[in-house]
Amino acid sequence: MKVAFVGKGGSGKSTIAGTFARVLARRGEAVLALDSDPLPGLPYALGLPVDDRPIPDDAVVAGPEGGPRWVLSPGLDPATIIERYAVLGPDDVRYLQFGNTSGHISTIQRAQFAWSETVKGVDTDRWNLVGDLPGGTRQAMLGWGSYADCAILVAEPTSKSLHSARRLLRLSDADWGPTTVLIVANKVRHADDAERISSRLERPVTIVVPMSAEIMAGDRLGVAPLDVDPDGSFVESVRALVDHVAGLYHHVEEAP
Ligand SMILES: Nc1ncnc2c1ncn2[C@@H]1O[C@H](COP(=O)(O)OP(=O)(O)O)[C@@H](O)[C@H]1O
Numbered sequence: 551m552k553v554a555f556v557g558k559g560g561s562g563k564s565t566i567a568g569t570f571a572r573v574l575a576r577r578g579e580a581v582l583a584l585d586s587d588p589l590p591g592l593p594y595a596l597g598l599p600v601d602d603r604p605i606p607d608d609a610v611v612a613g614p615e616g617g618p619r620w621v622l623s624p625g626l627d628p629a630t631i632i633e634r635y636a637v638l639g640p641d642d643v644r645y646l647q648f649g650n651t652s653g654h655i656s657t658i659q660r661a662q663f664a665w666s667e668t669v670k671g672v673d674t675d676r677w678n679l680v681g682d683l684p685g686g687t688r689q690a691m692l693g694w695g696s697y698a699d700c701a702i703l704v705a706e707p708t709s710k711s712l713h714s715a716r717r718l719l720r721l722s723d724a725d726w727g728p729t730t731v732l733i734v735a736n737k738v739r740h741a742d743d744a745e746r747i748s749s750r751l752e753r754p755v756t757i758v759v760p761m762s763a764e765i766m767a768g769d770r771l772g773v774a775p776l777d778v779d780p781d782g783s784f785v786e787s788v789r790a791l792v793d794h795v796a797g798l799y800h801h802v803e804e805a806p
């Protein structure tokens with residue numbers, strides 16, 4: 551699988567993406583969790599204490615005269631970077647961070663360059679990719695999720711979230727065009743919430759994730775969804791989402 555979670559900030563992308571990655575990994579799949587949000591929420595959902603551990607900037611050196619500005623250090627390739635710098639989390643998910651916004655600008659840019667090169671060259675026969683994008687439309691439209699062939703759009707039943715989601719539906723037409731855009735209705739409380747999301751977006755909702763008091767309590771304590779409420783409604787819905795996406799890929803494989 552190569553999926554990327556998009557949606558407005560606060561809609562629940564990181565919480566769902568991290569749980570998705572662990573559920574998939576528990577099925578025996580190798581999972582690389584790709585965090586490109588400079589304000590990362592993904593480690594929490596993975597159950598990782600990581601705050602800020604970008605790829606060190608010495609993974610990158612200046613490019614040759616007249617060539618690209620930067621290249622990966624000699625001897626470093628995507629597989630080596632993952633082995634060395636991706637953080638190993640619960641259920642054996644590997645977490646690769648883009649780098650946050652503090653520090654010297656050149657340090658940040660080099661770490662982000664290393665991250666992008668790694669994602670471009672990752673061995674997708676080996677790794678499932680589960681990405682978490684920054685909130686909103688800008689980075690998504692610019693192709694920050696272009697490693698993915700399936701975008702998962704997380705929308706809350708609020709008008710602001712839906713406004714952002716409507717714009718993100720245009721991702722299907724973006725240059726990097728994910729083949730599939732699925733809609734997840736999150737923080738659903740009322741019987742008609744999912745229906746409202748679906749009619750506002752003029753698309754069916756793939757999975758409904760209820761608002762969960764247990765997940766909120768876990769958030770306050772800093773405990774990941776899968777650890778605080780493994781059999782509750784939130785995790786059940788994410789399992790259904792993993793099933794759905796797995797079904798899409800299965801279908802593709804079987805096509806003549
Ligand atoms: N279904 C849910 N039920 C309860 N709280 C949720 C649910 N989904 C997300 N949250 C909470 O909403 C907040 C924002 O979620 P987060 O995943 O960080 O959003 P994003 O990554 O889209 O900015 C977090 O406090 C998270 O714990």
Ligand SMILES: [Mg+2]
Pocket residue numbers: 560563564565587589590591592682
């Ligand atoms: Mg987030």
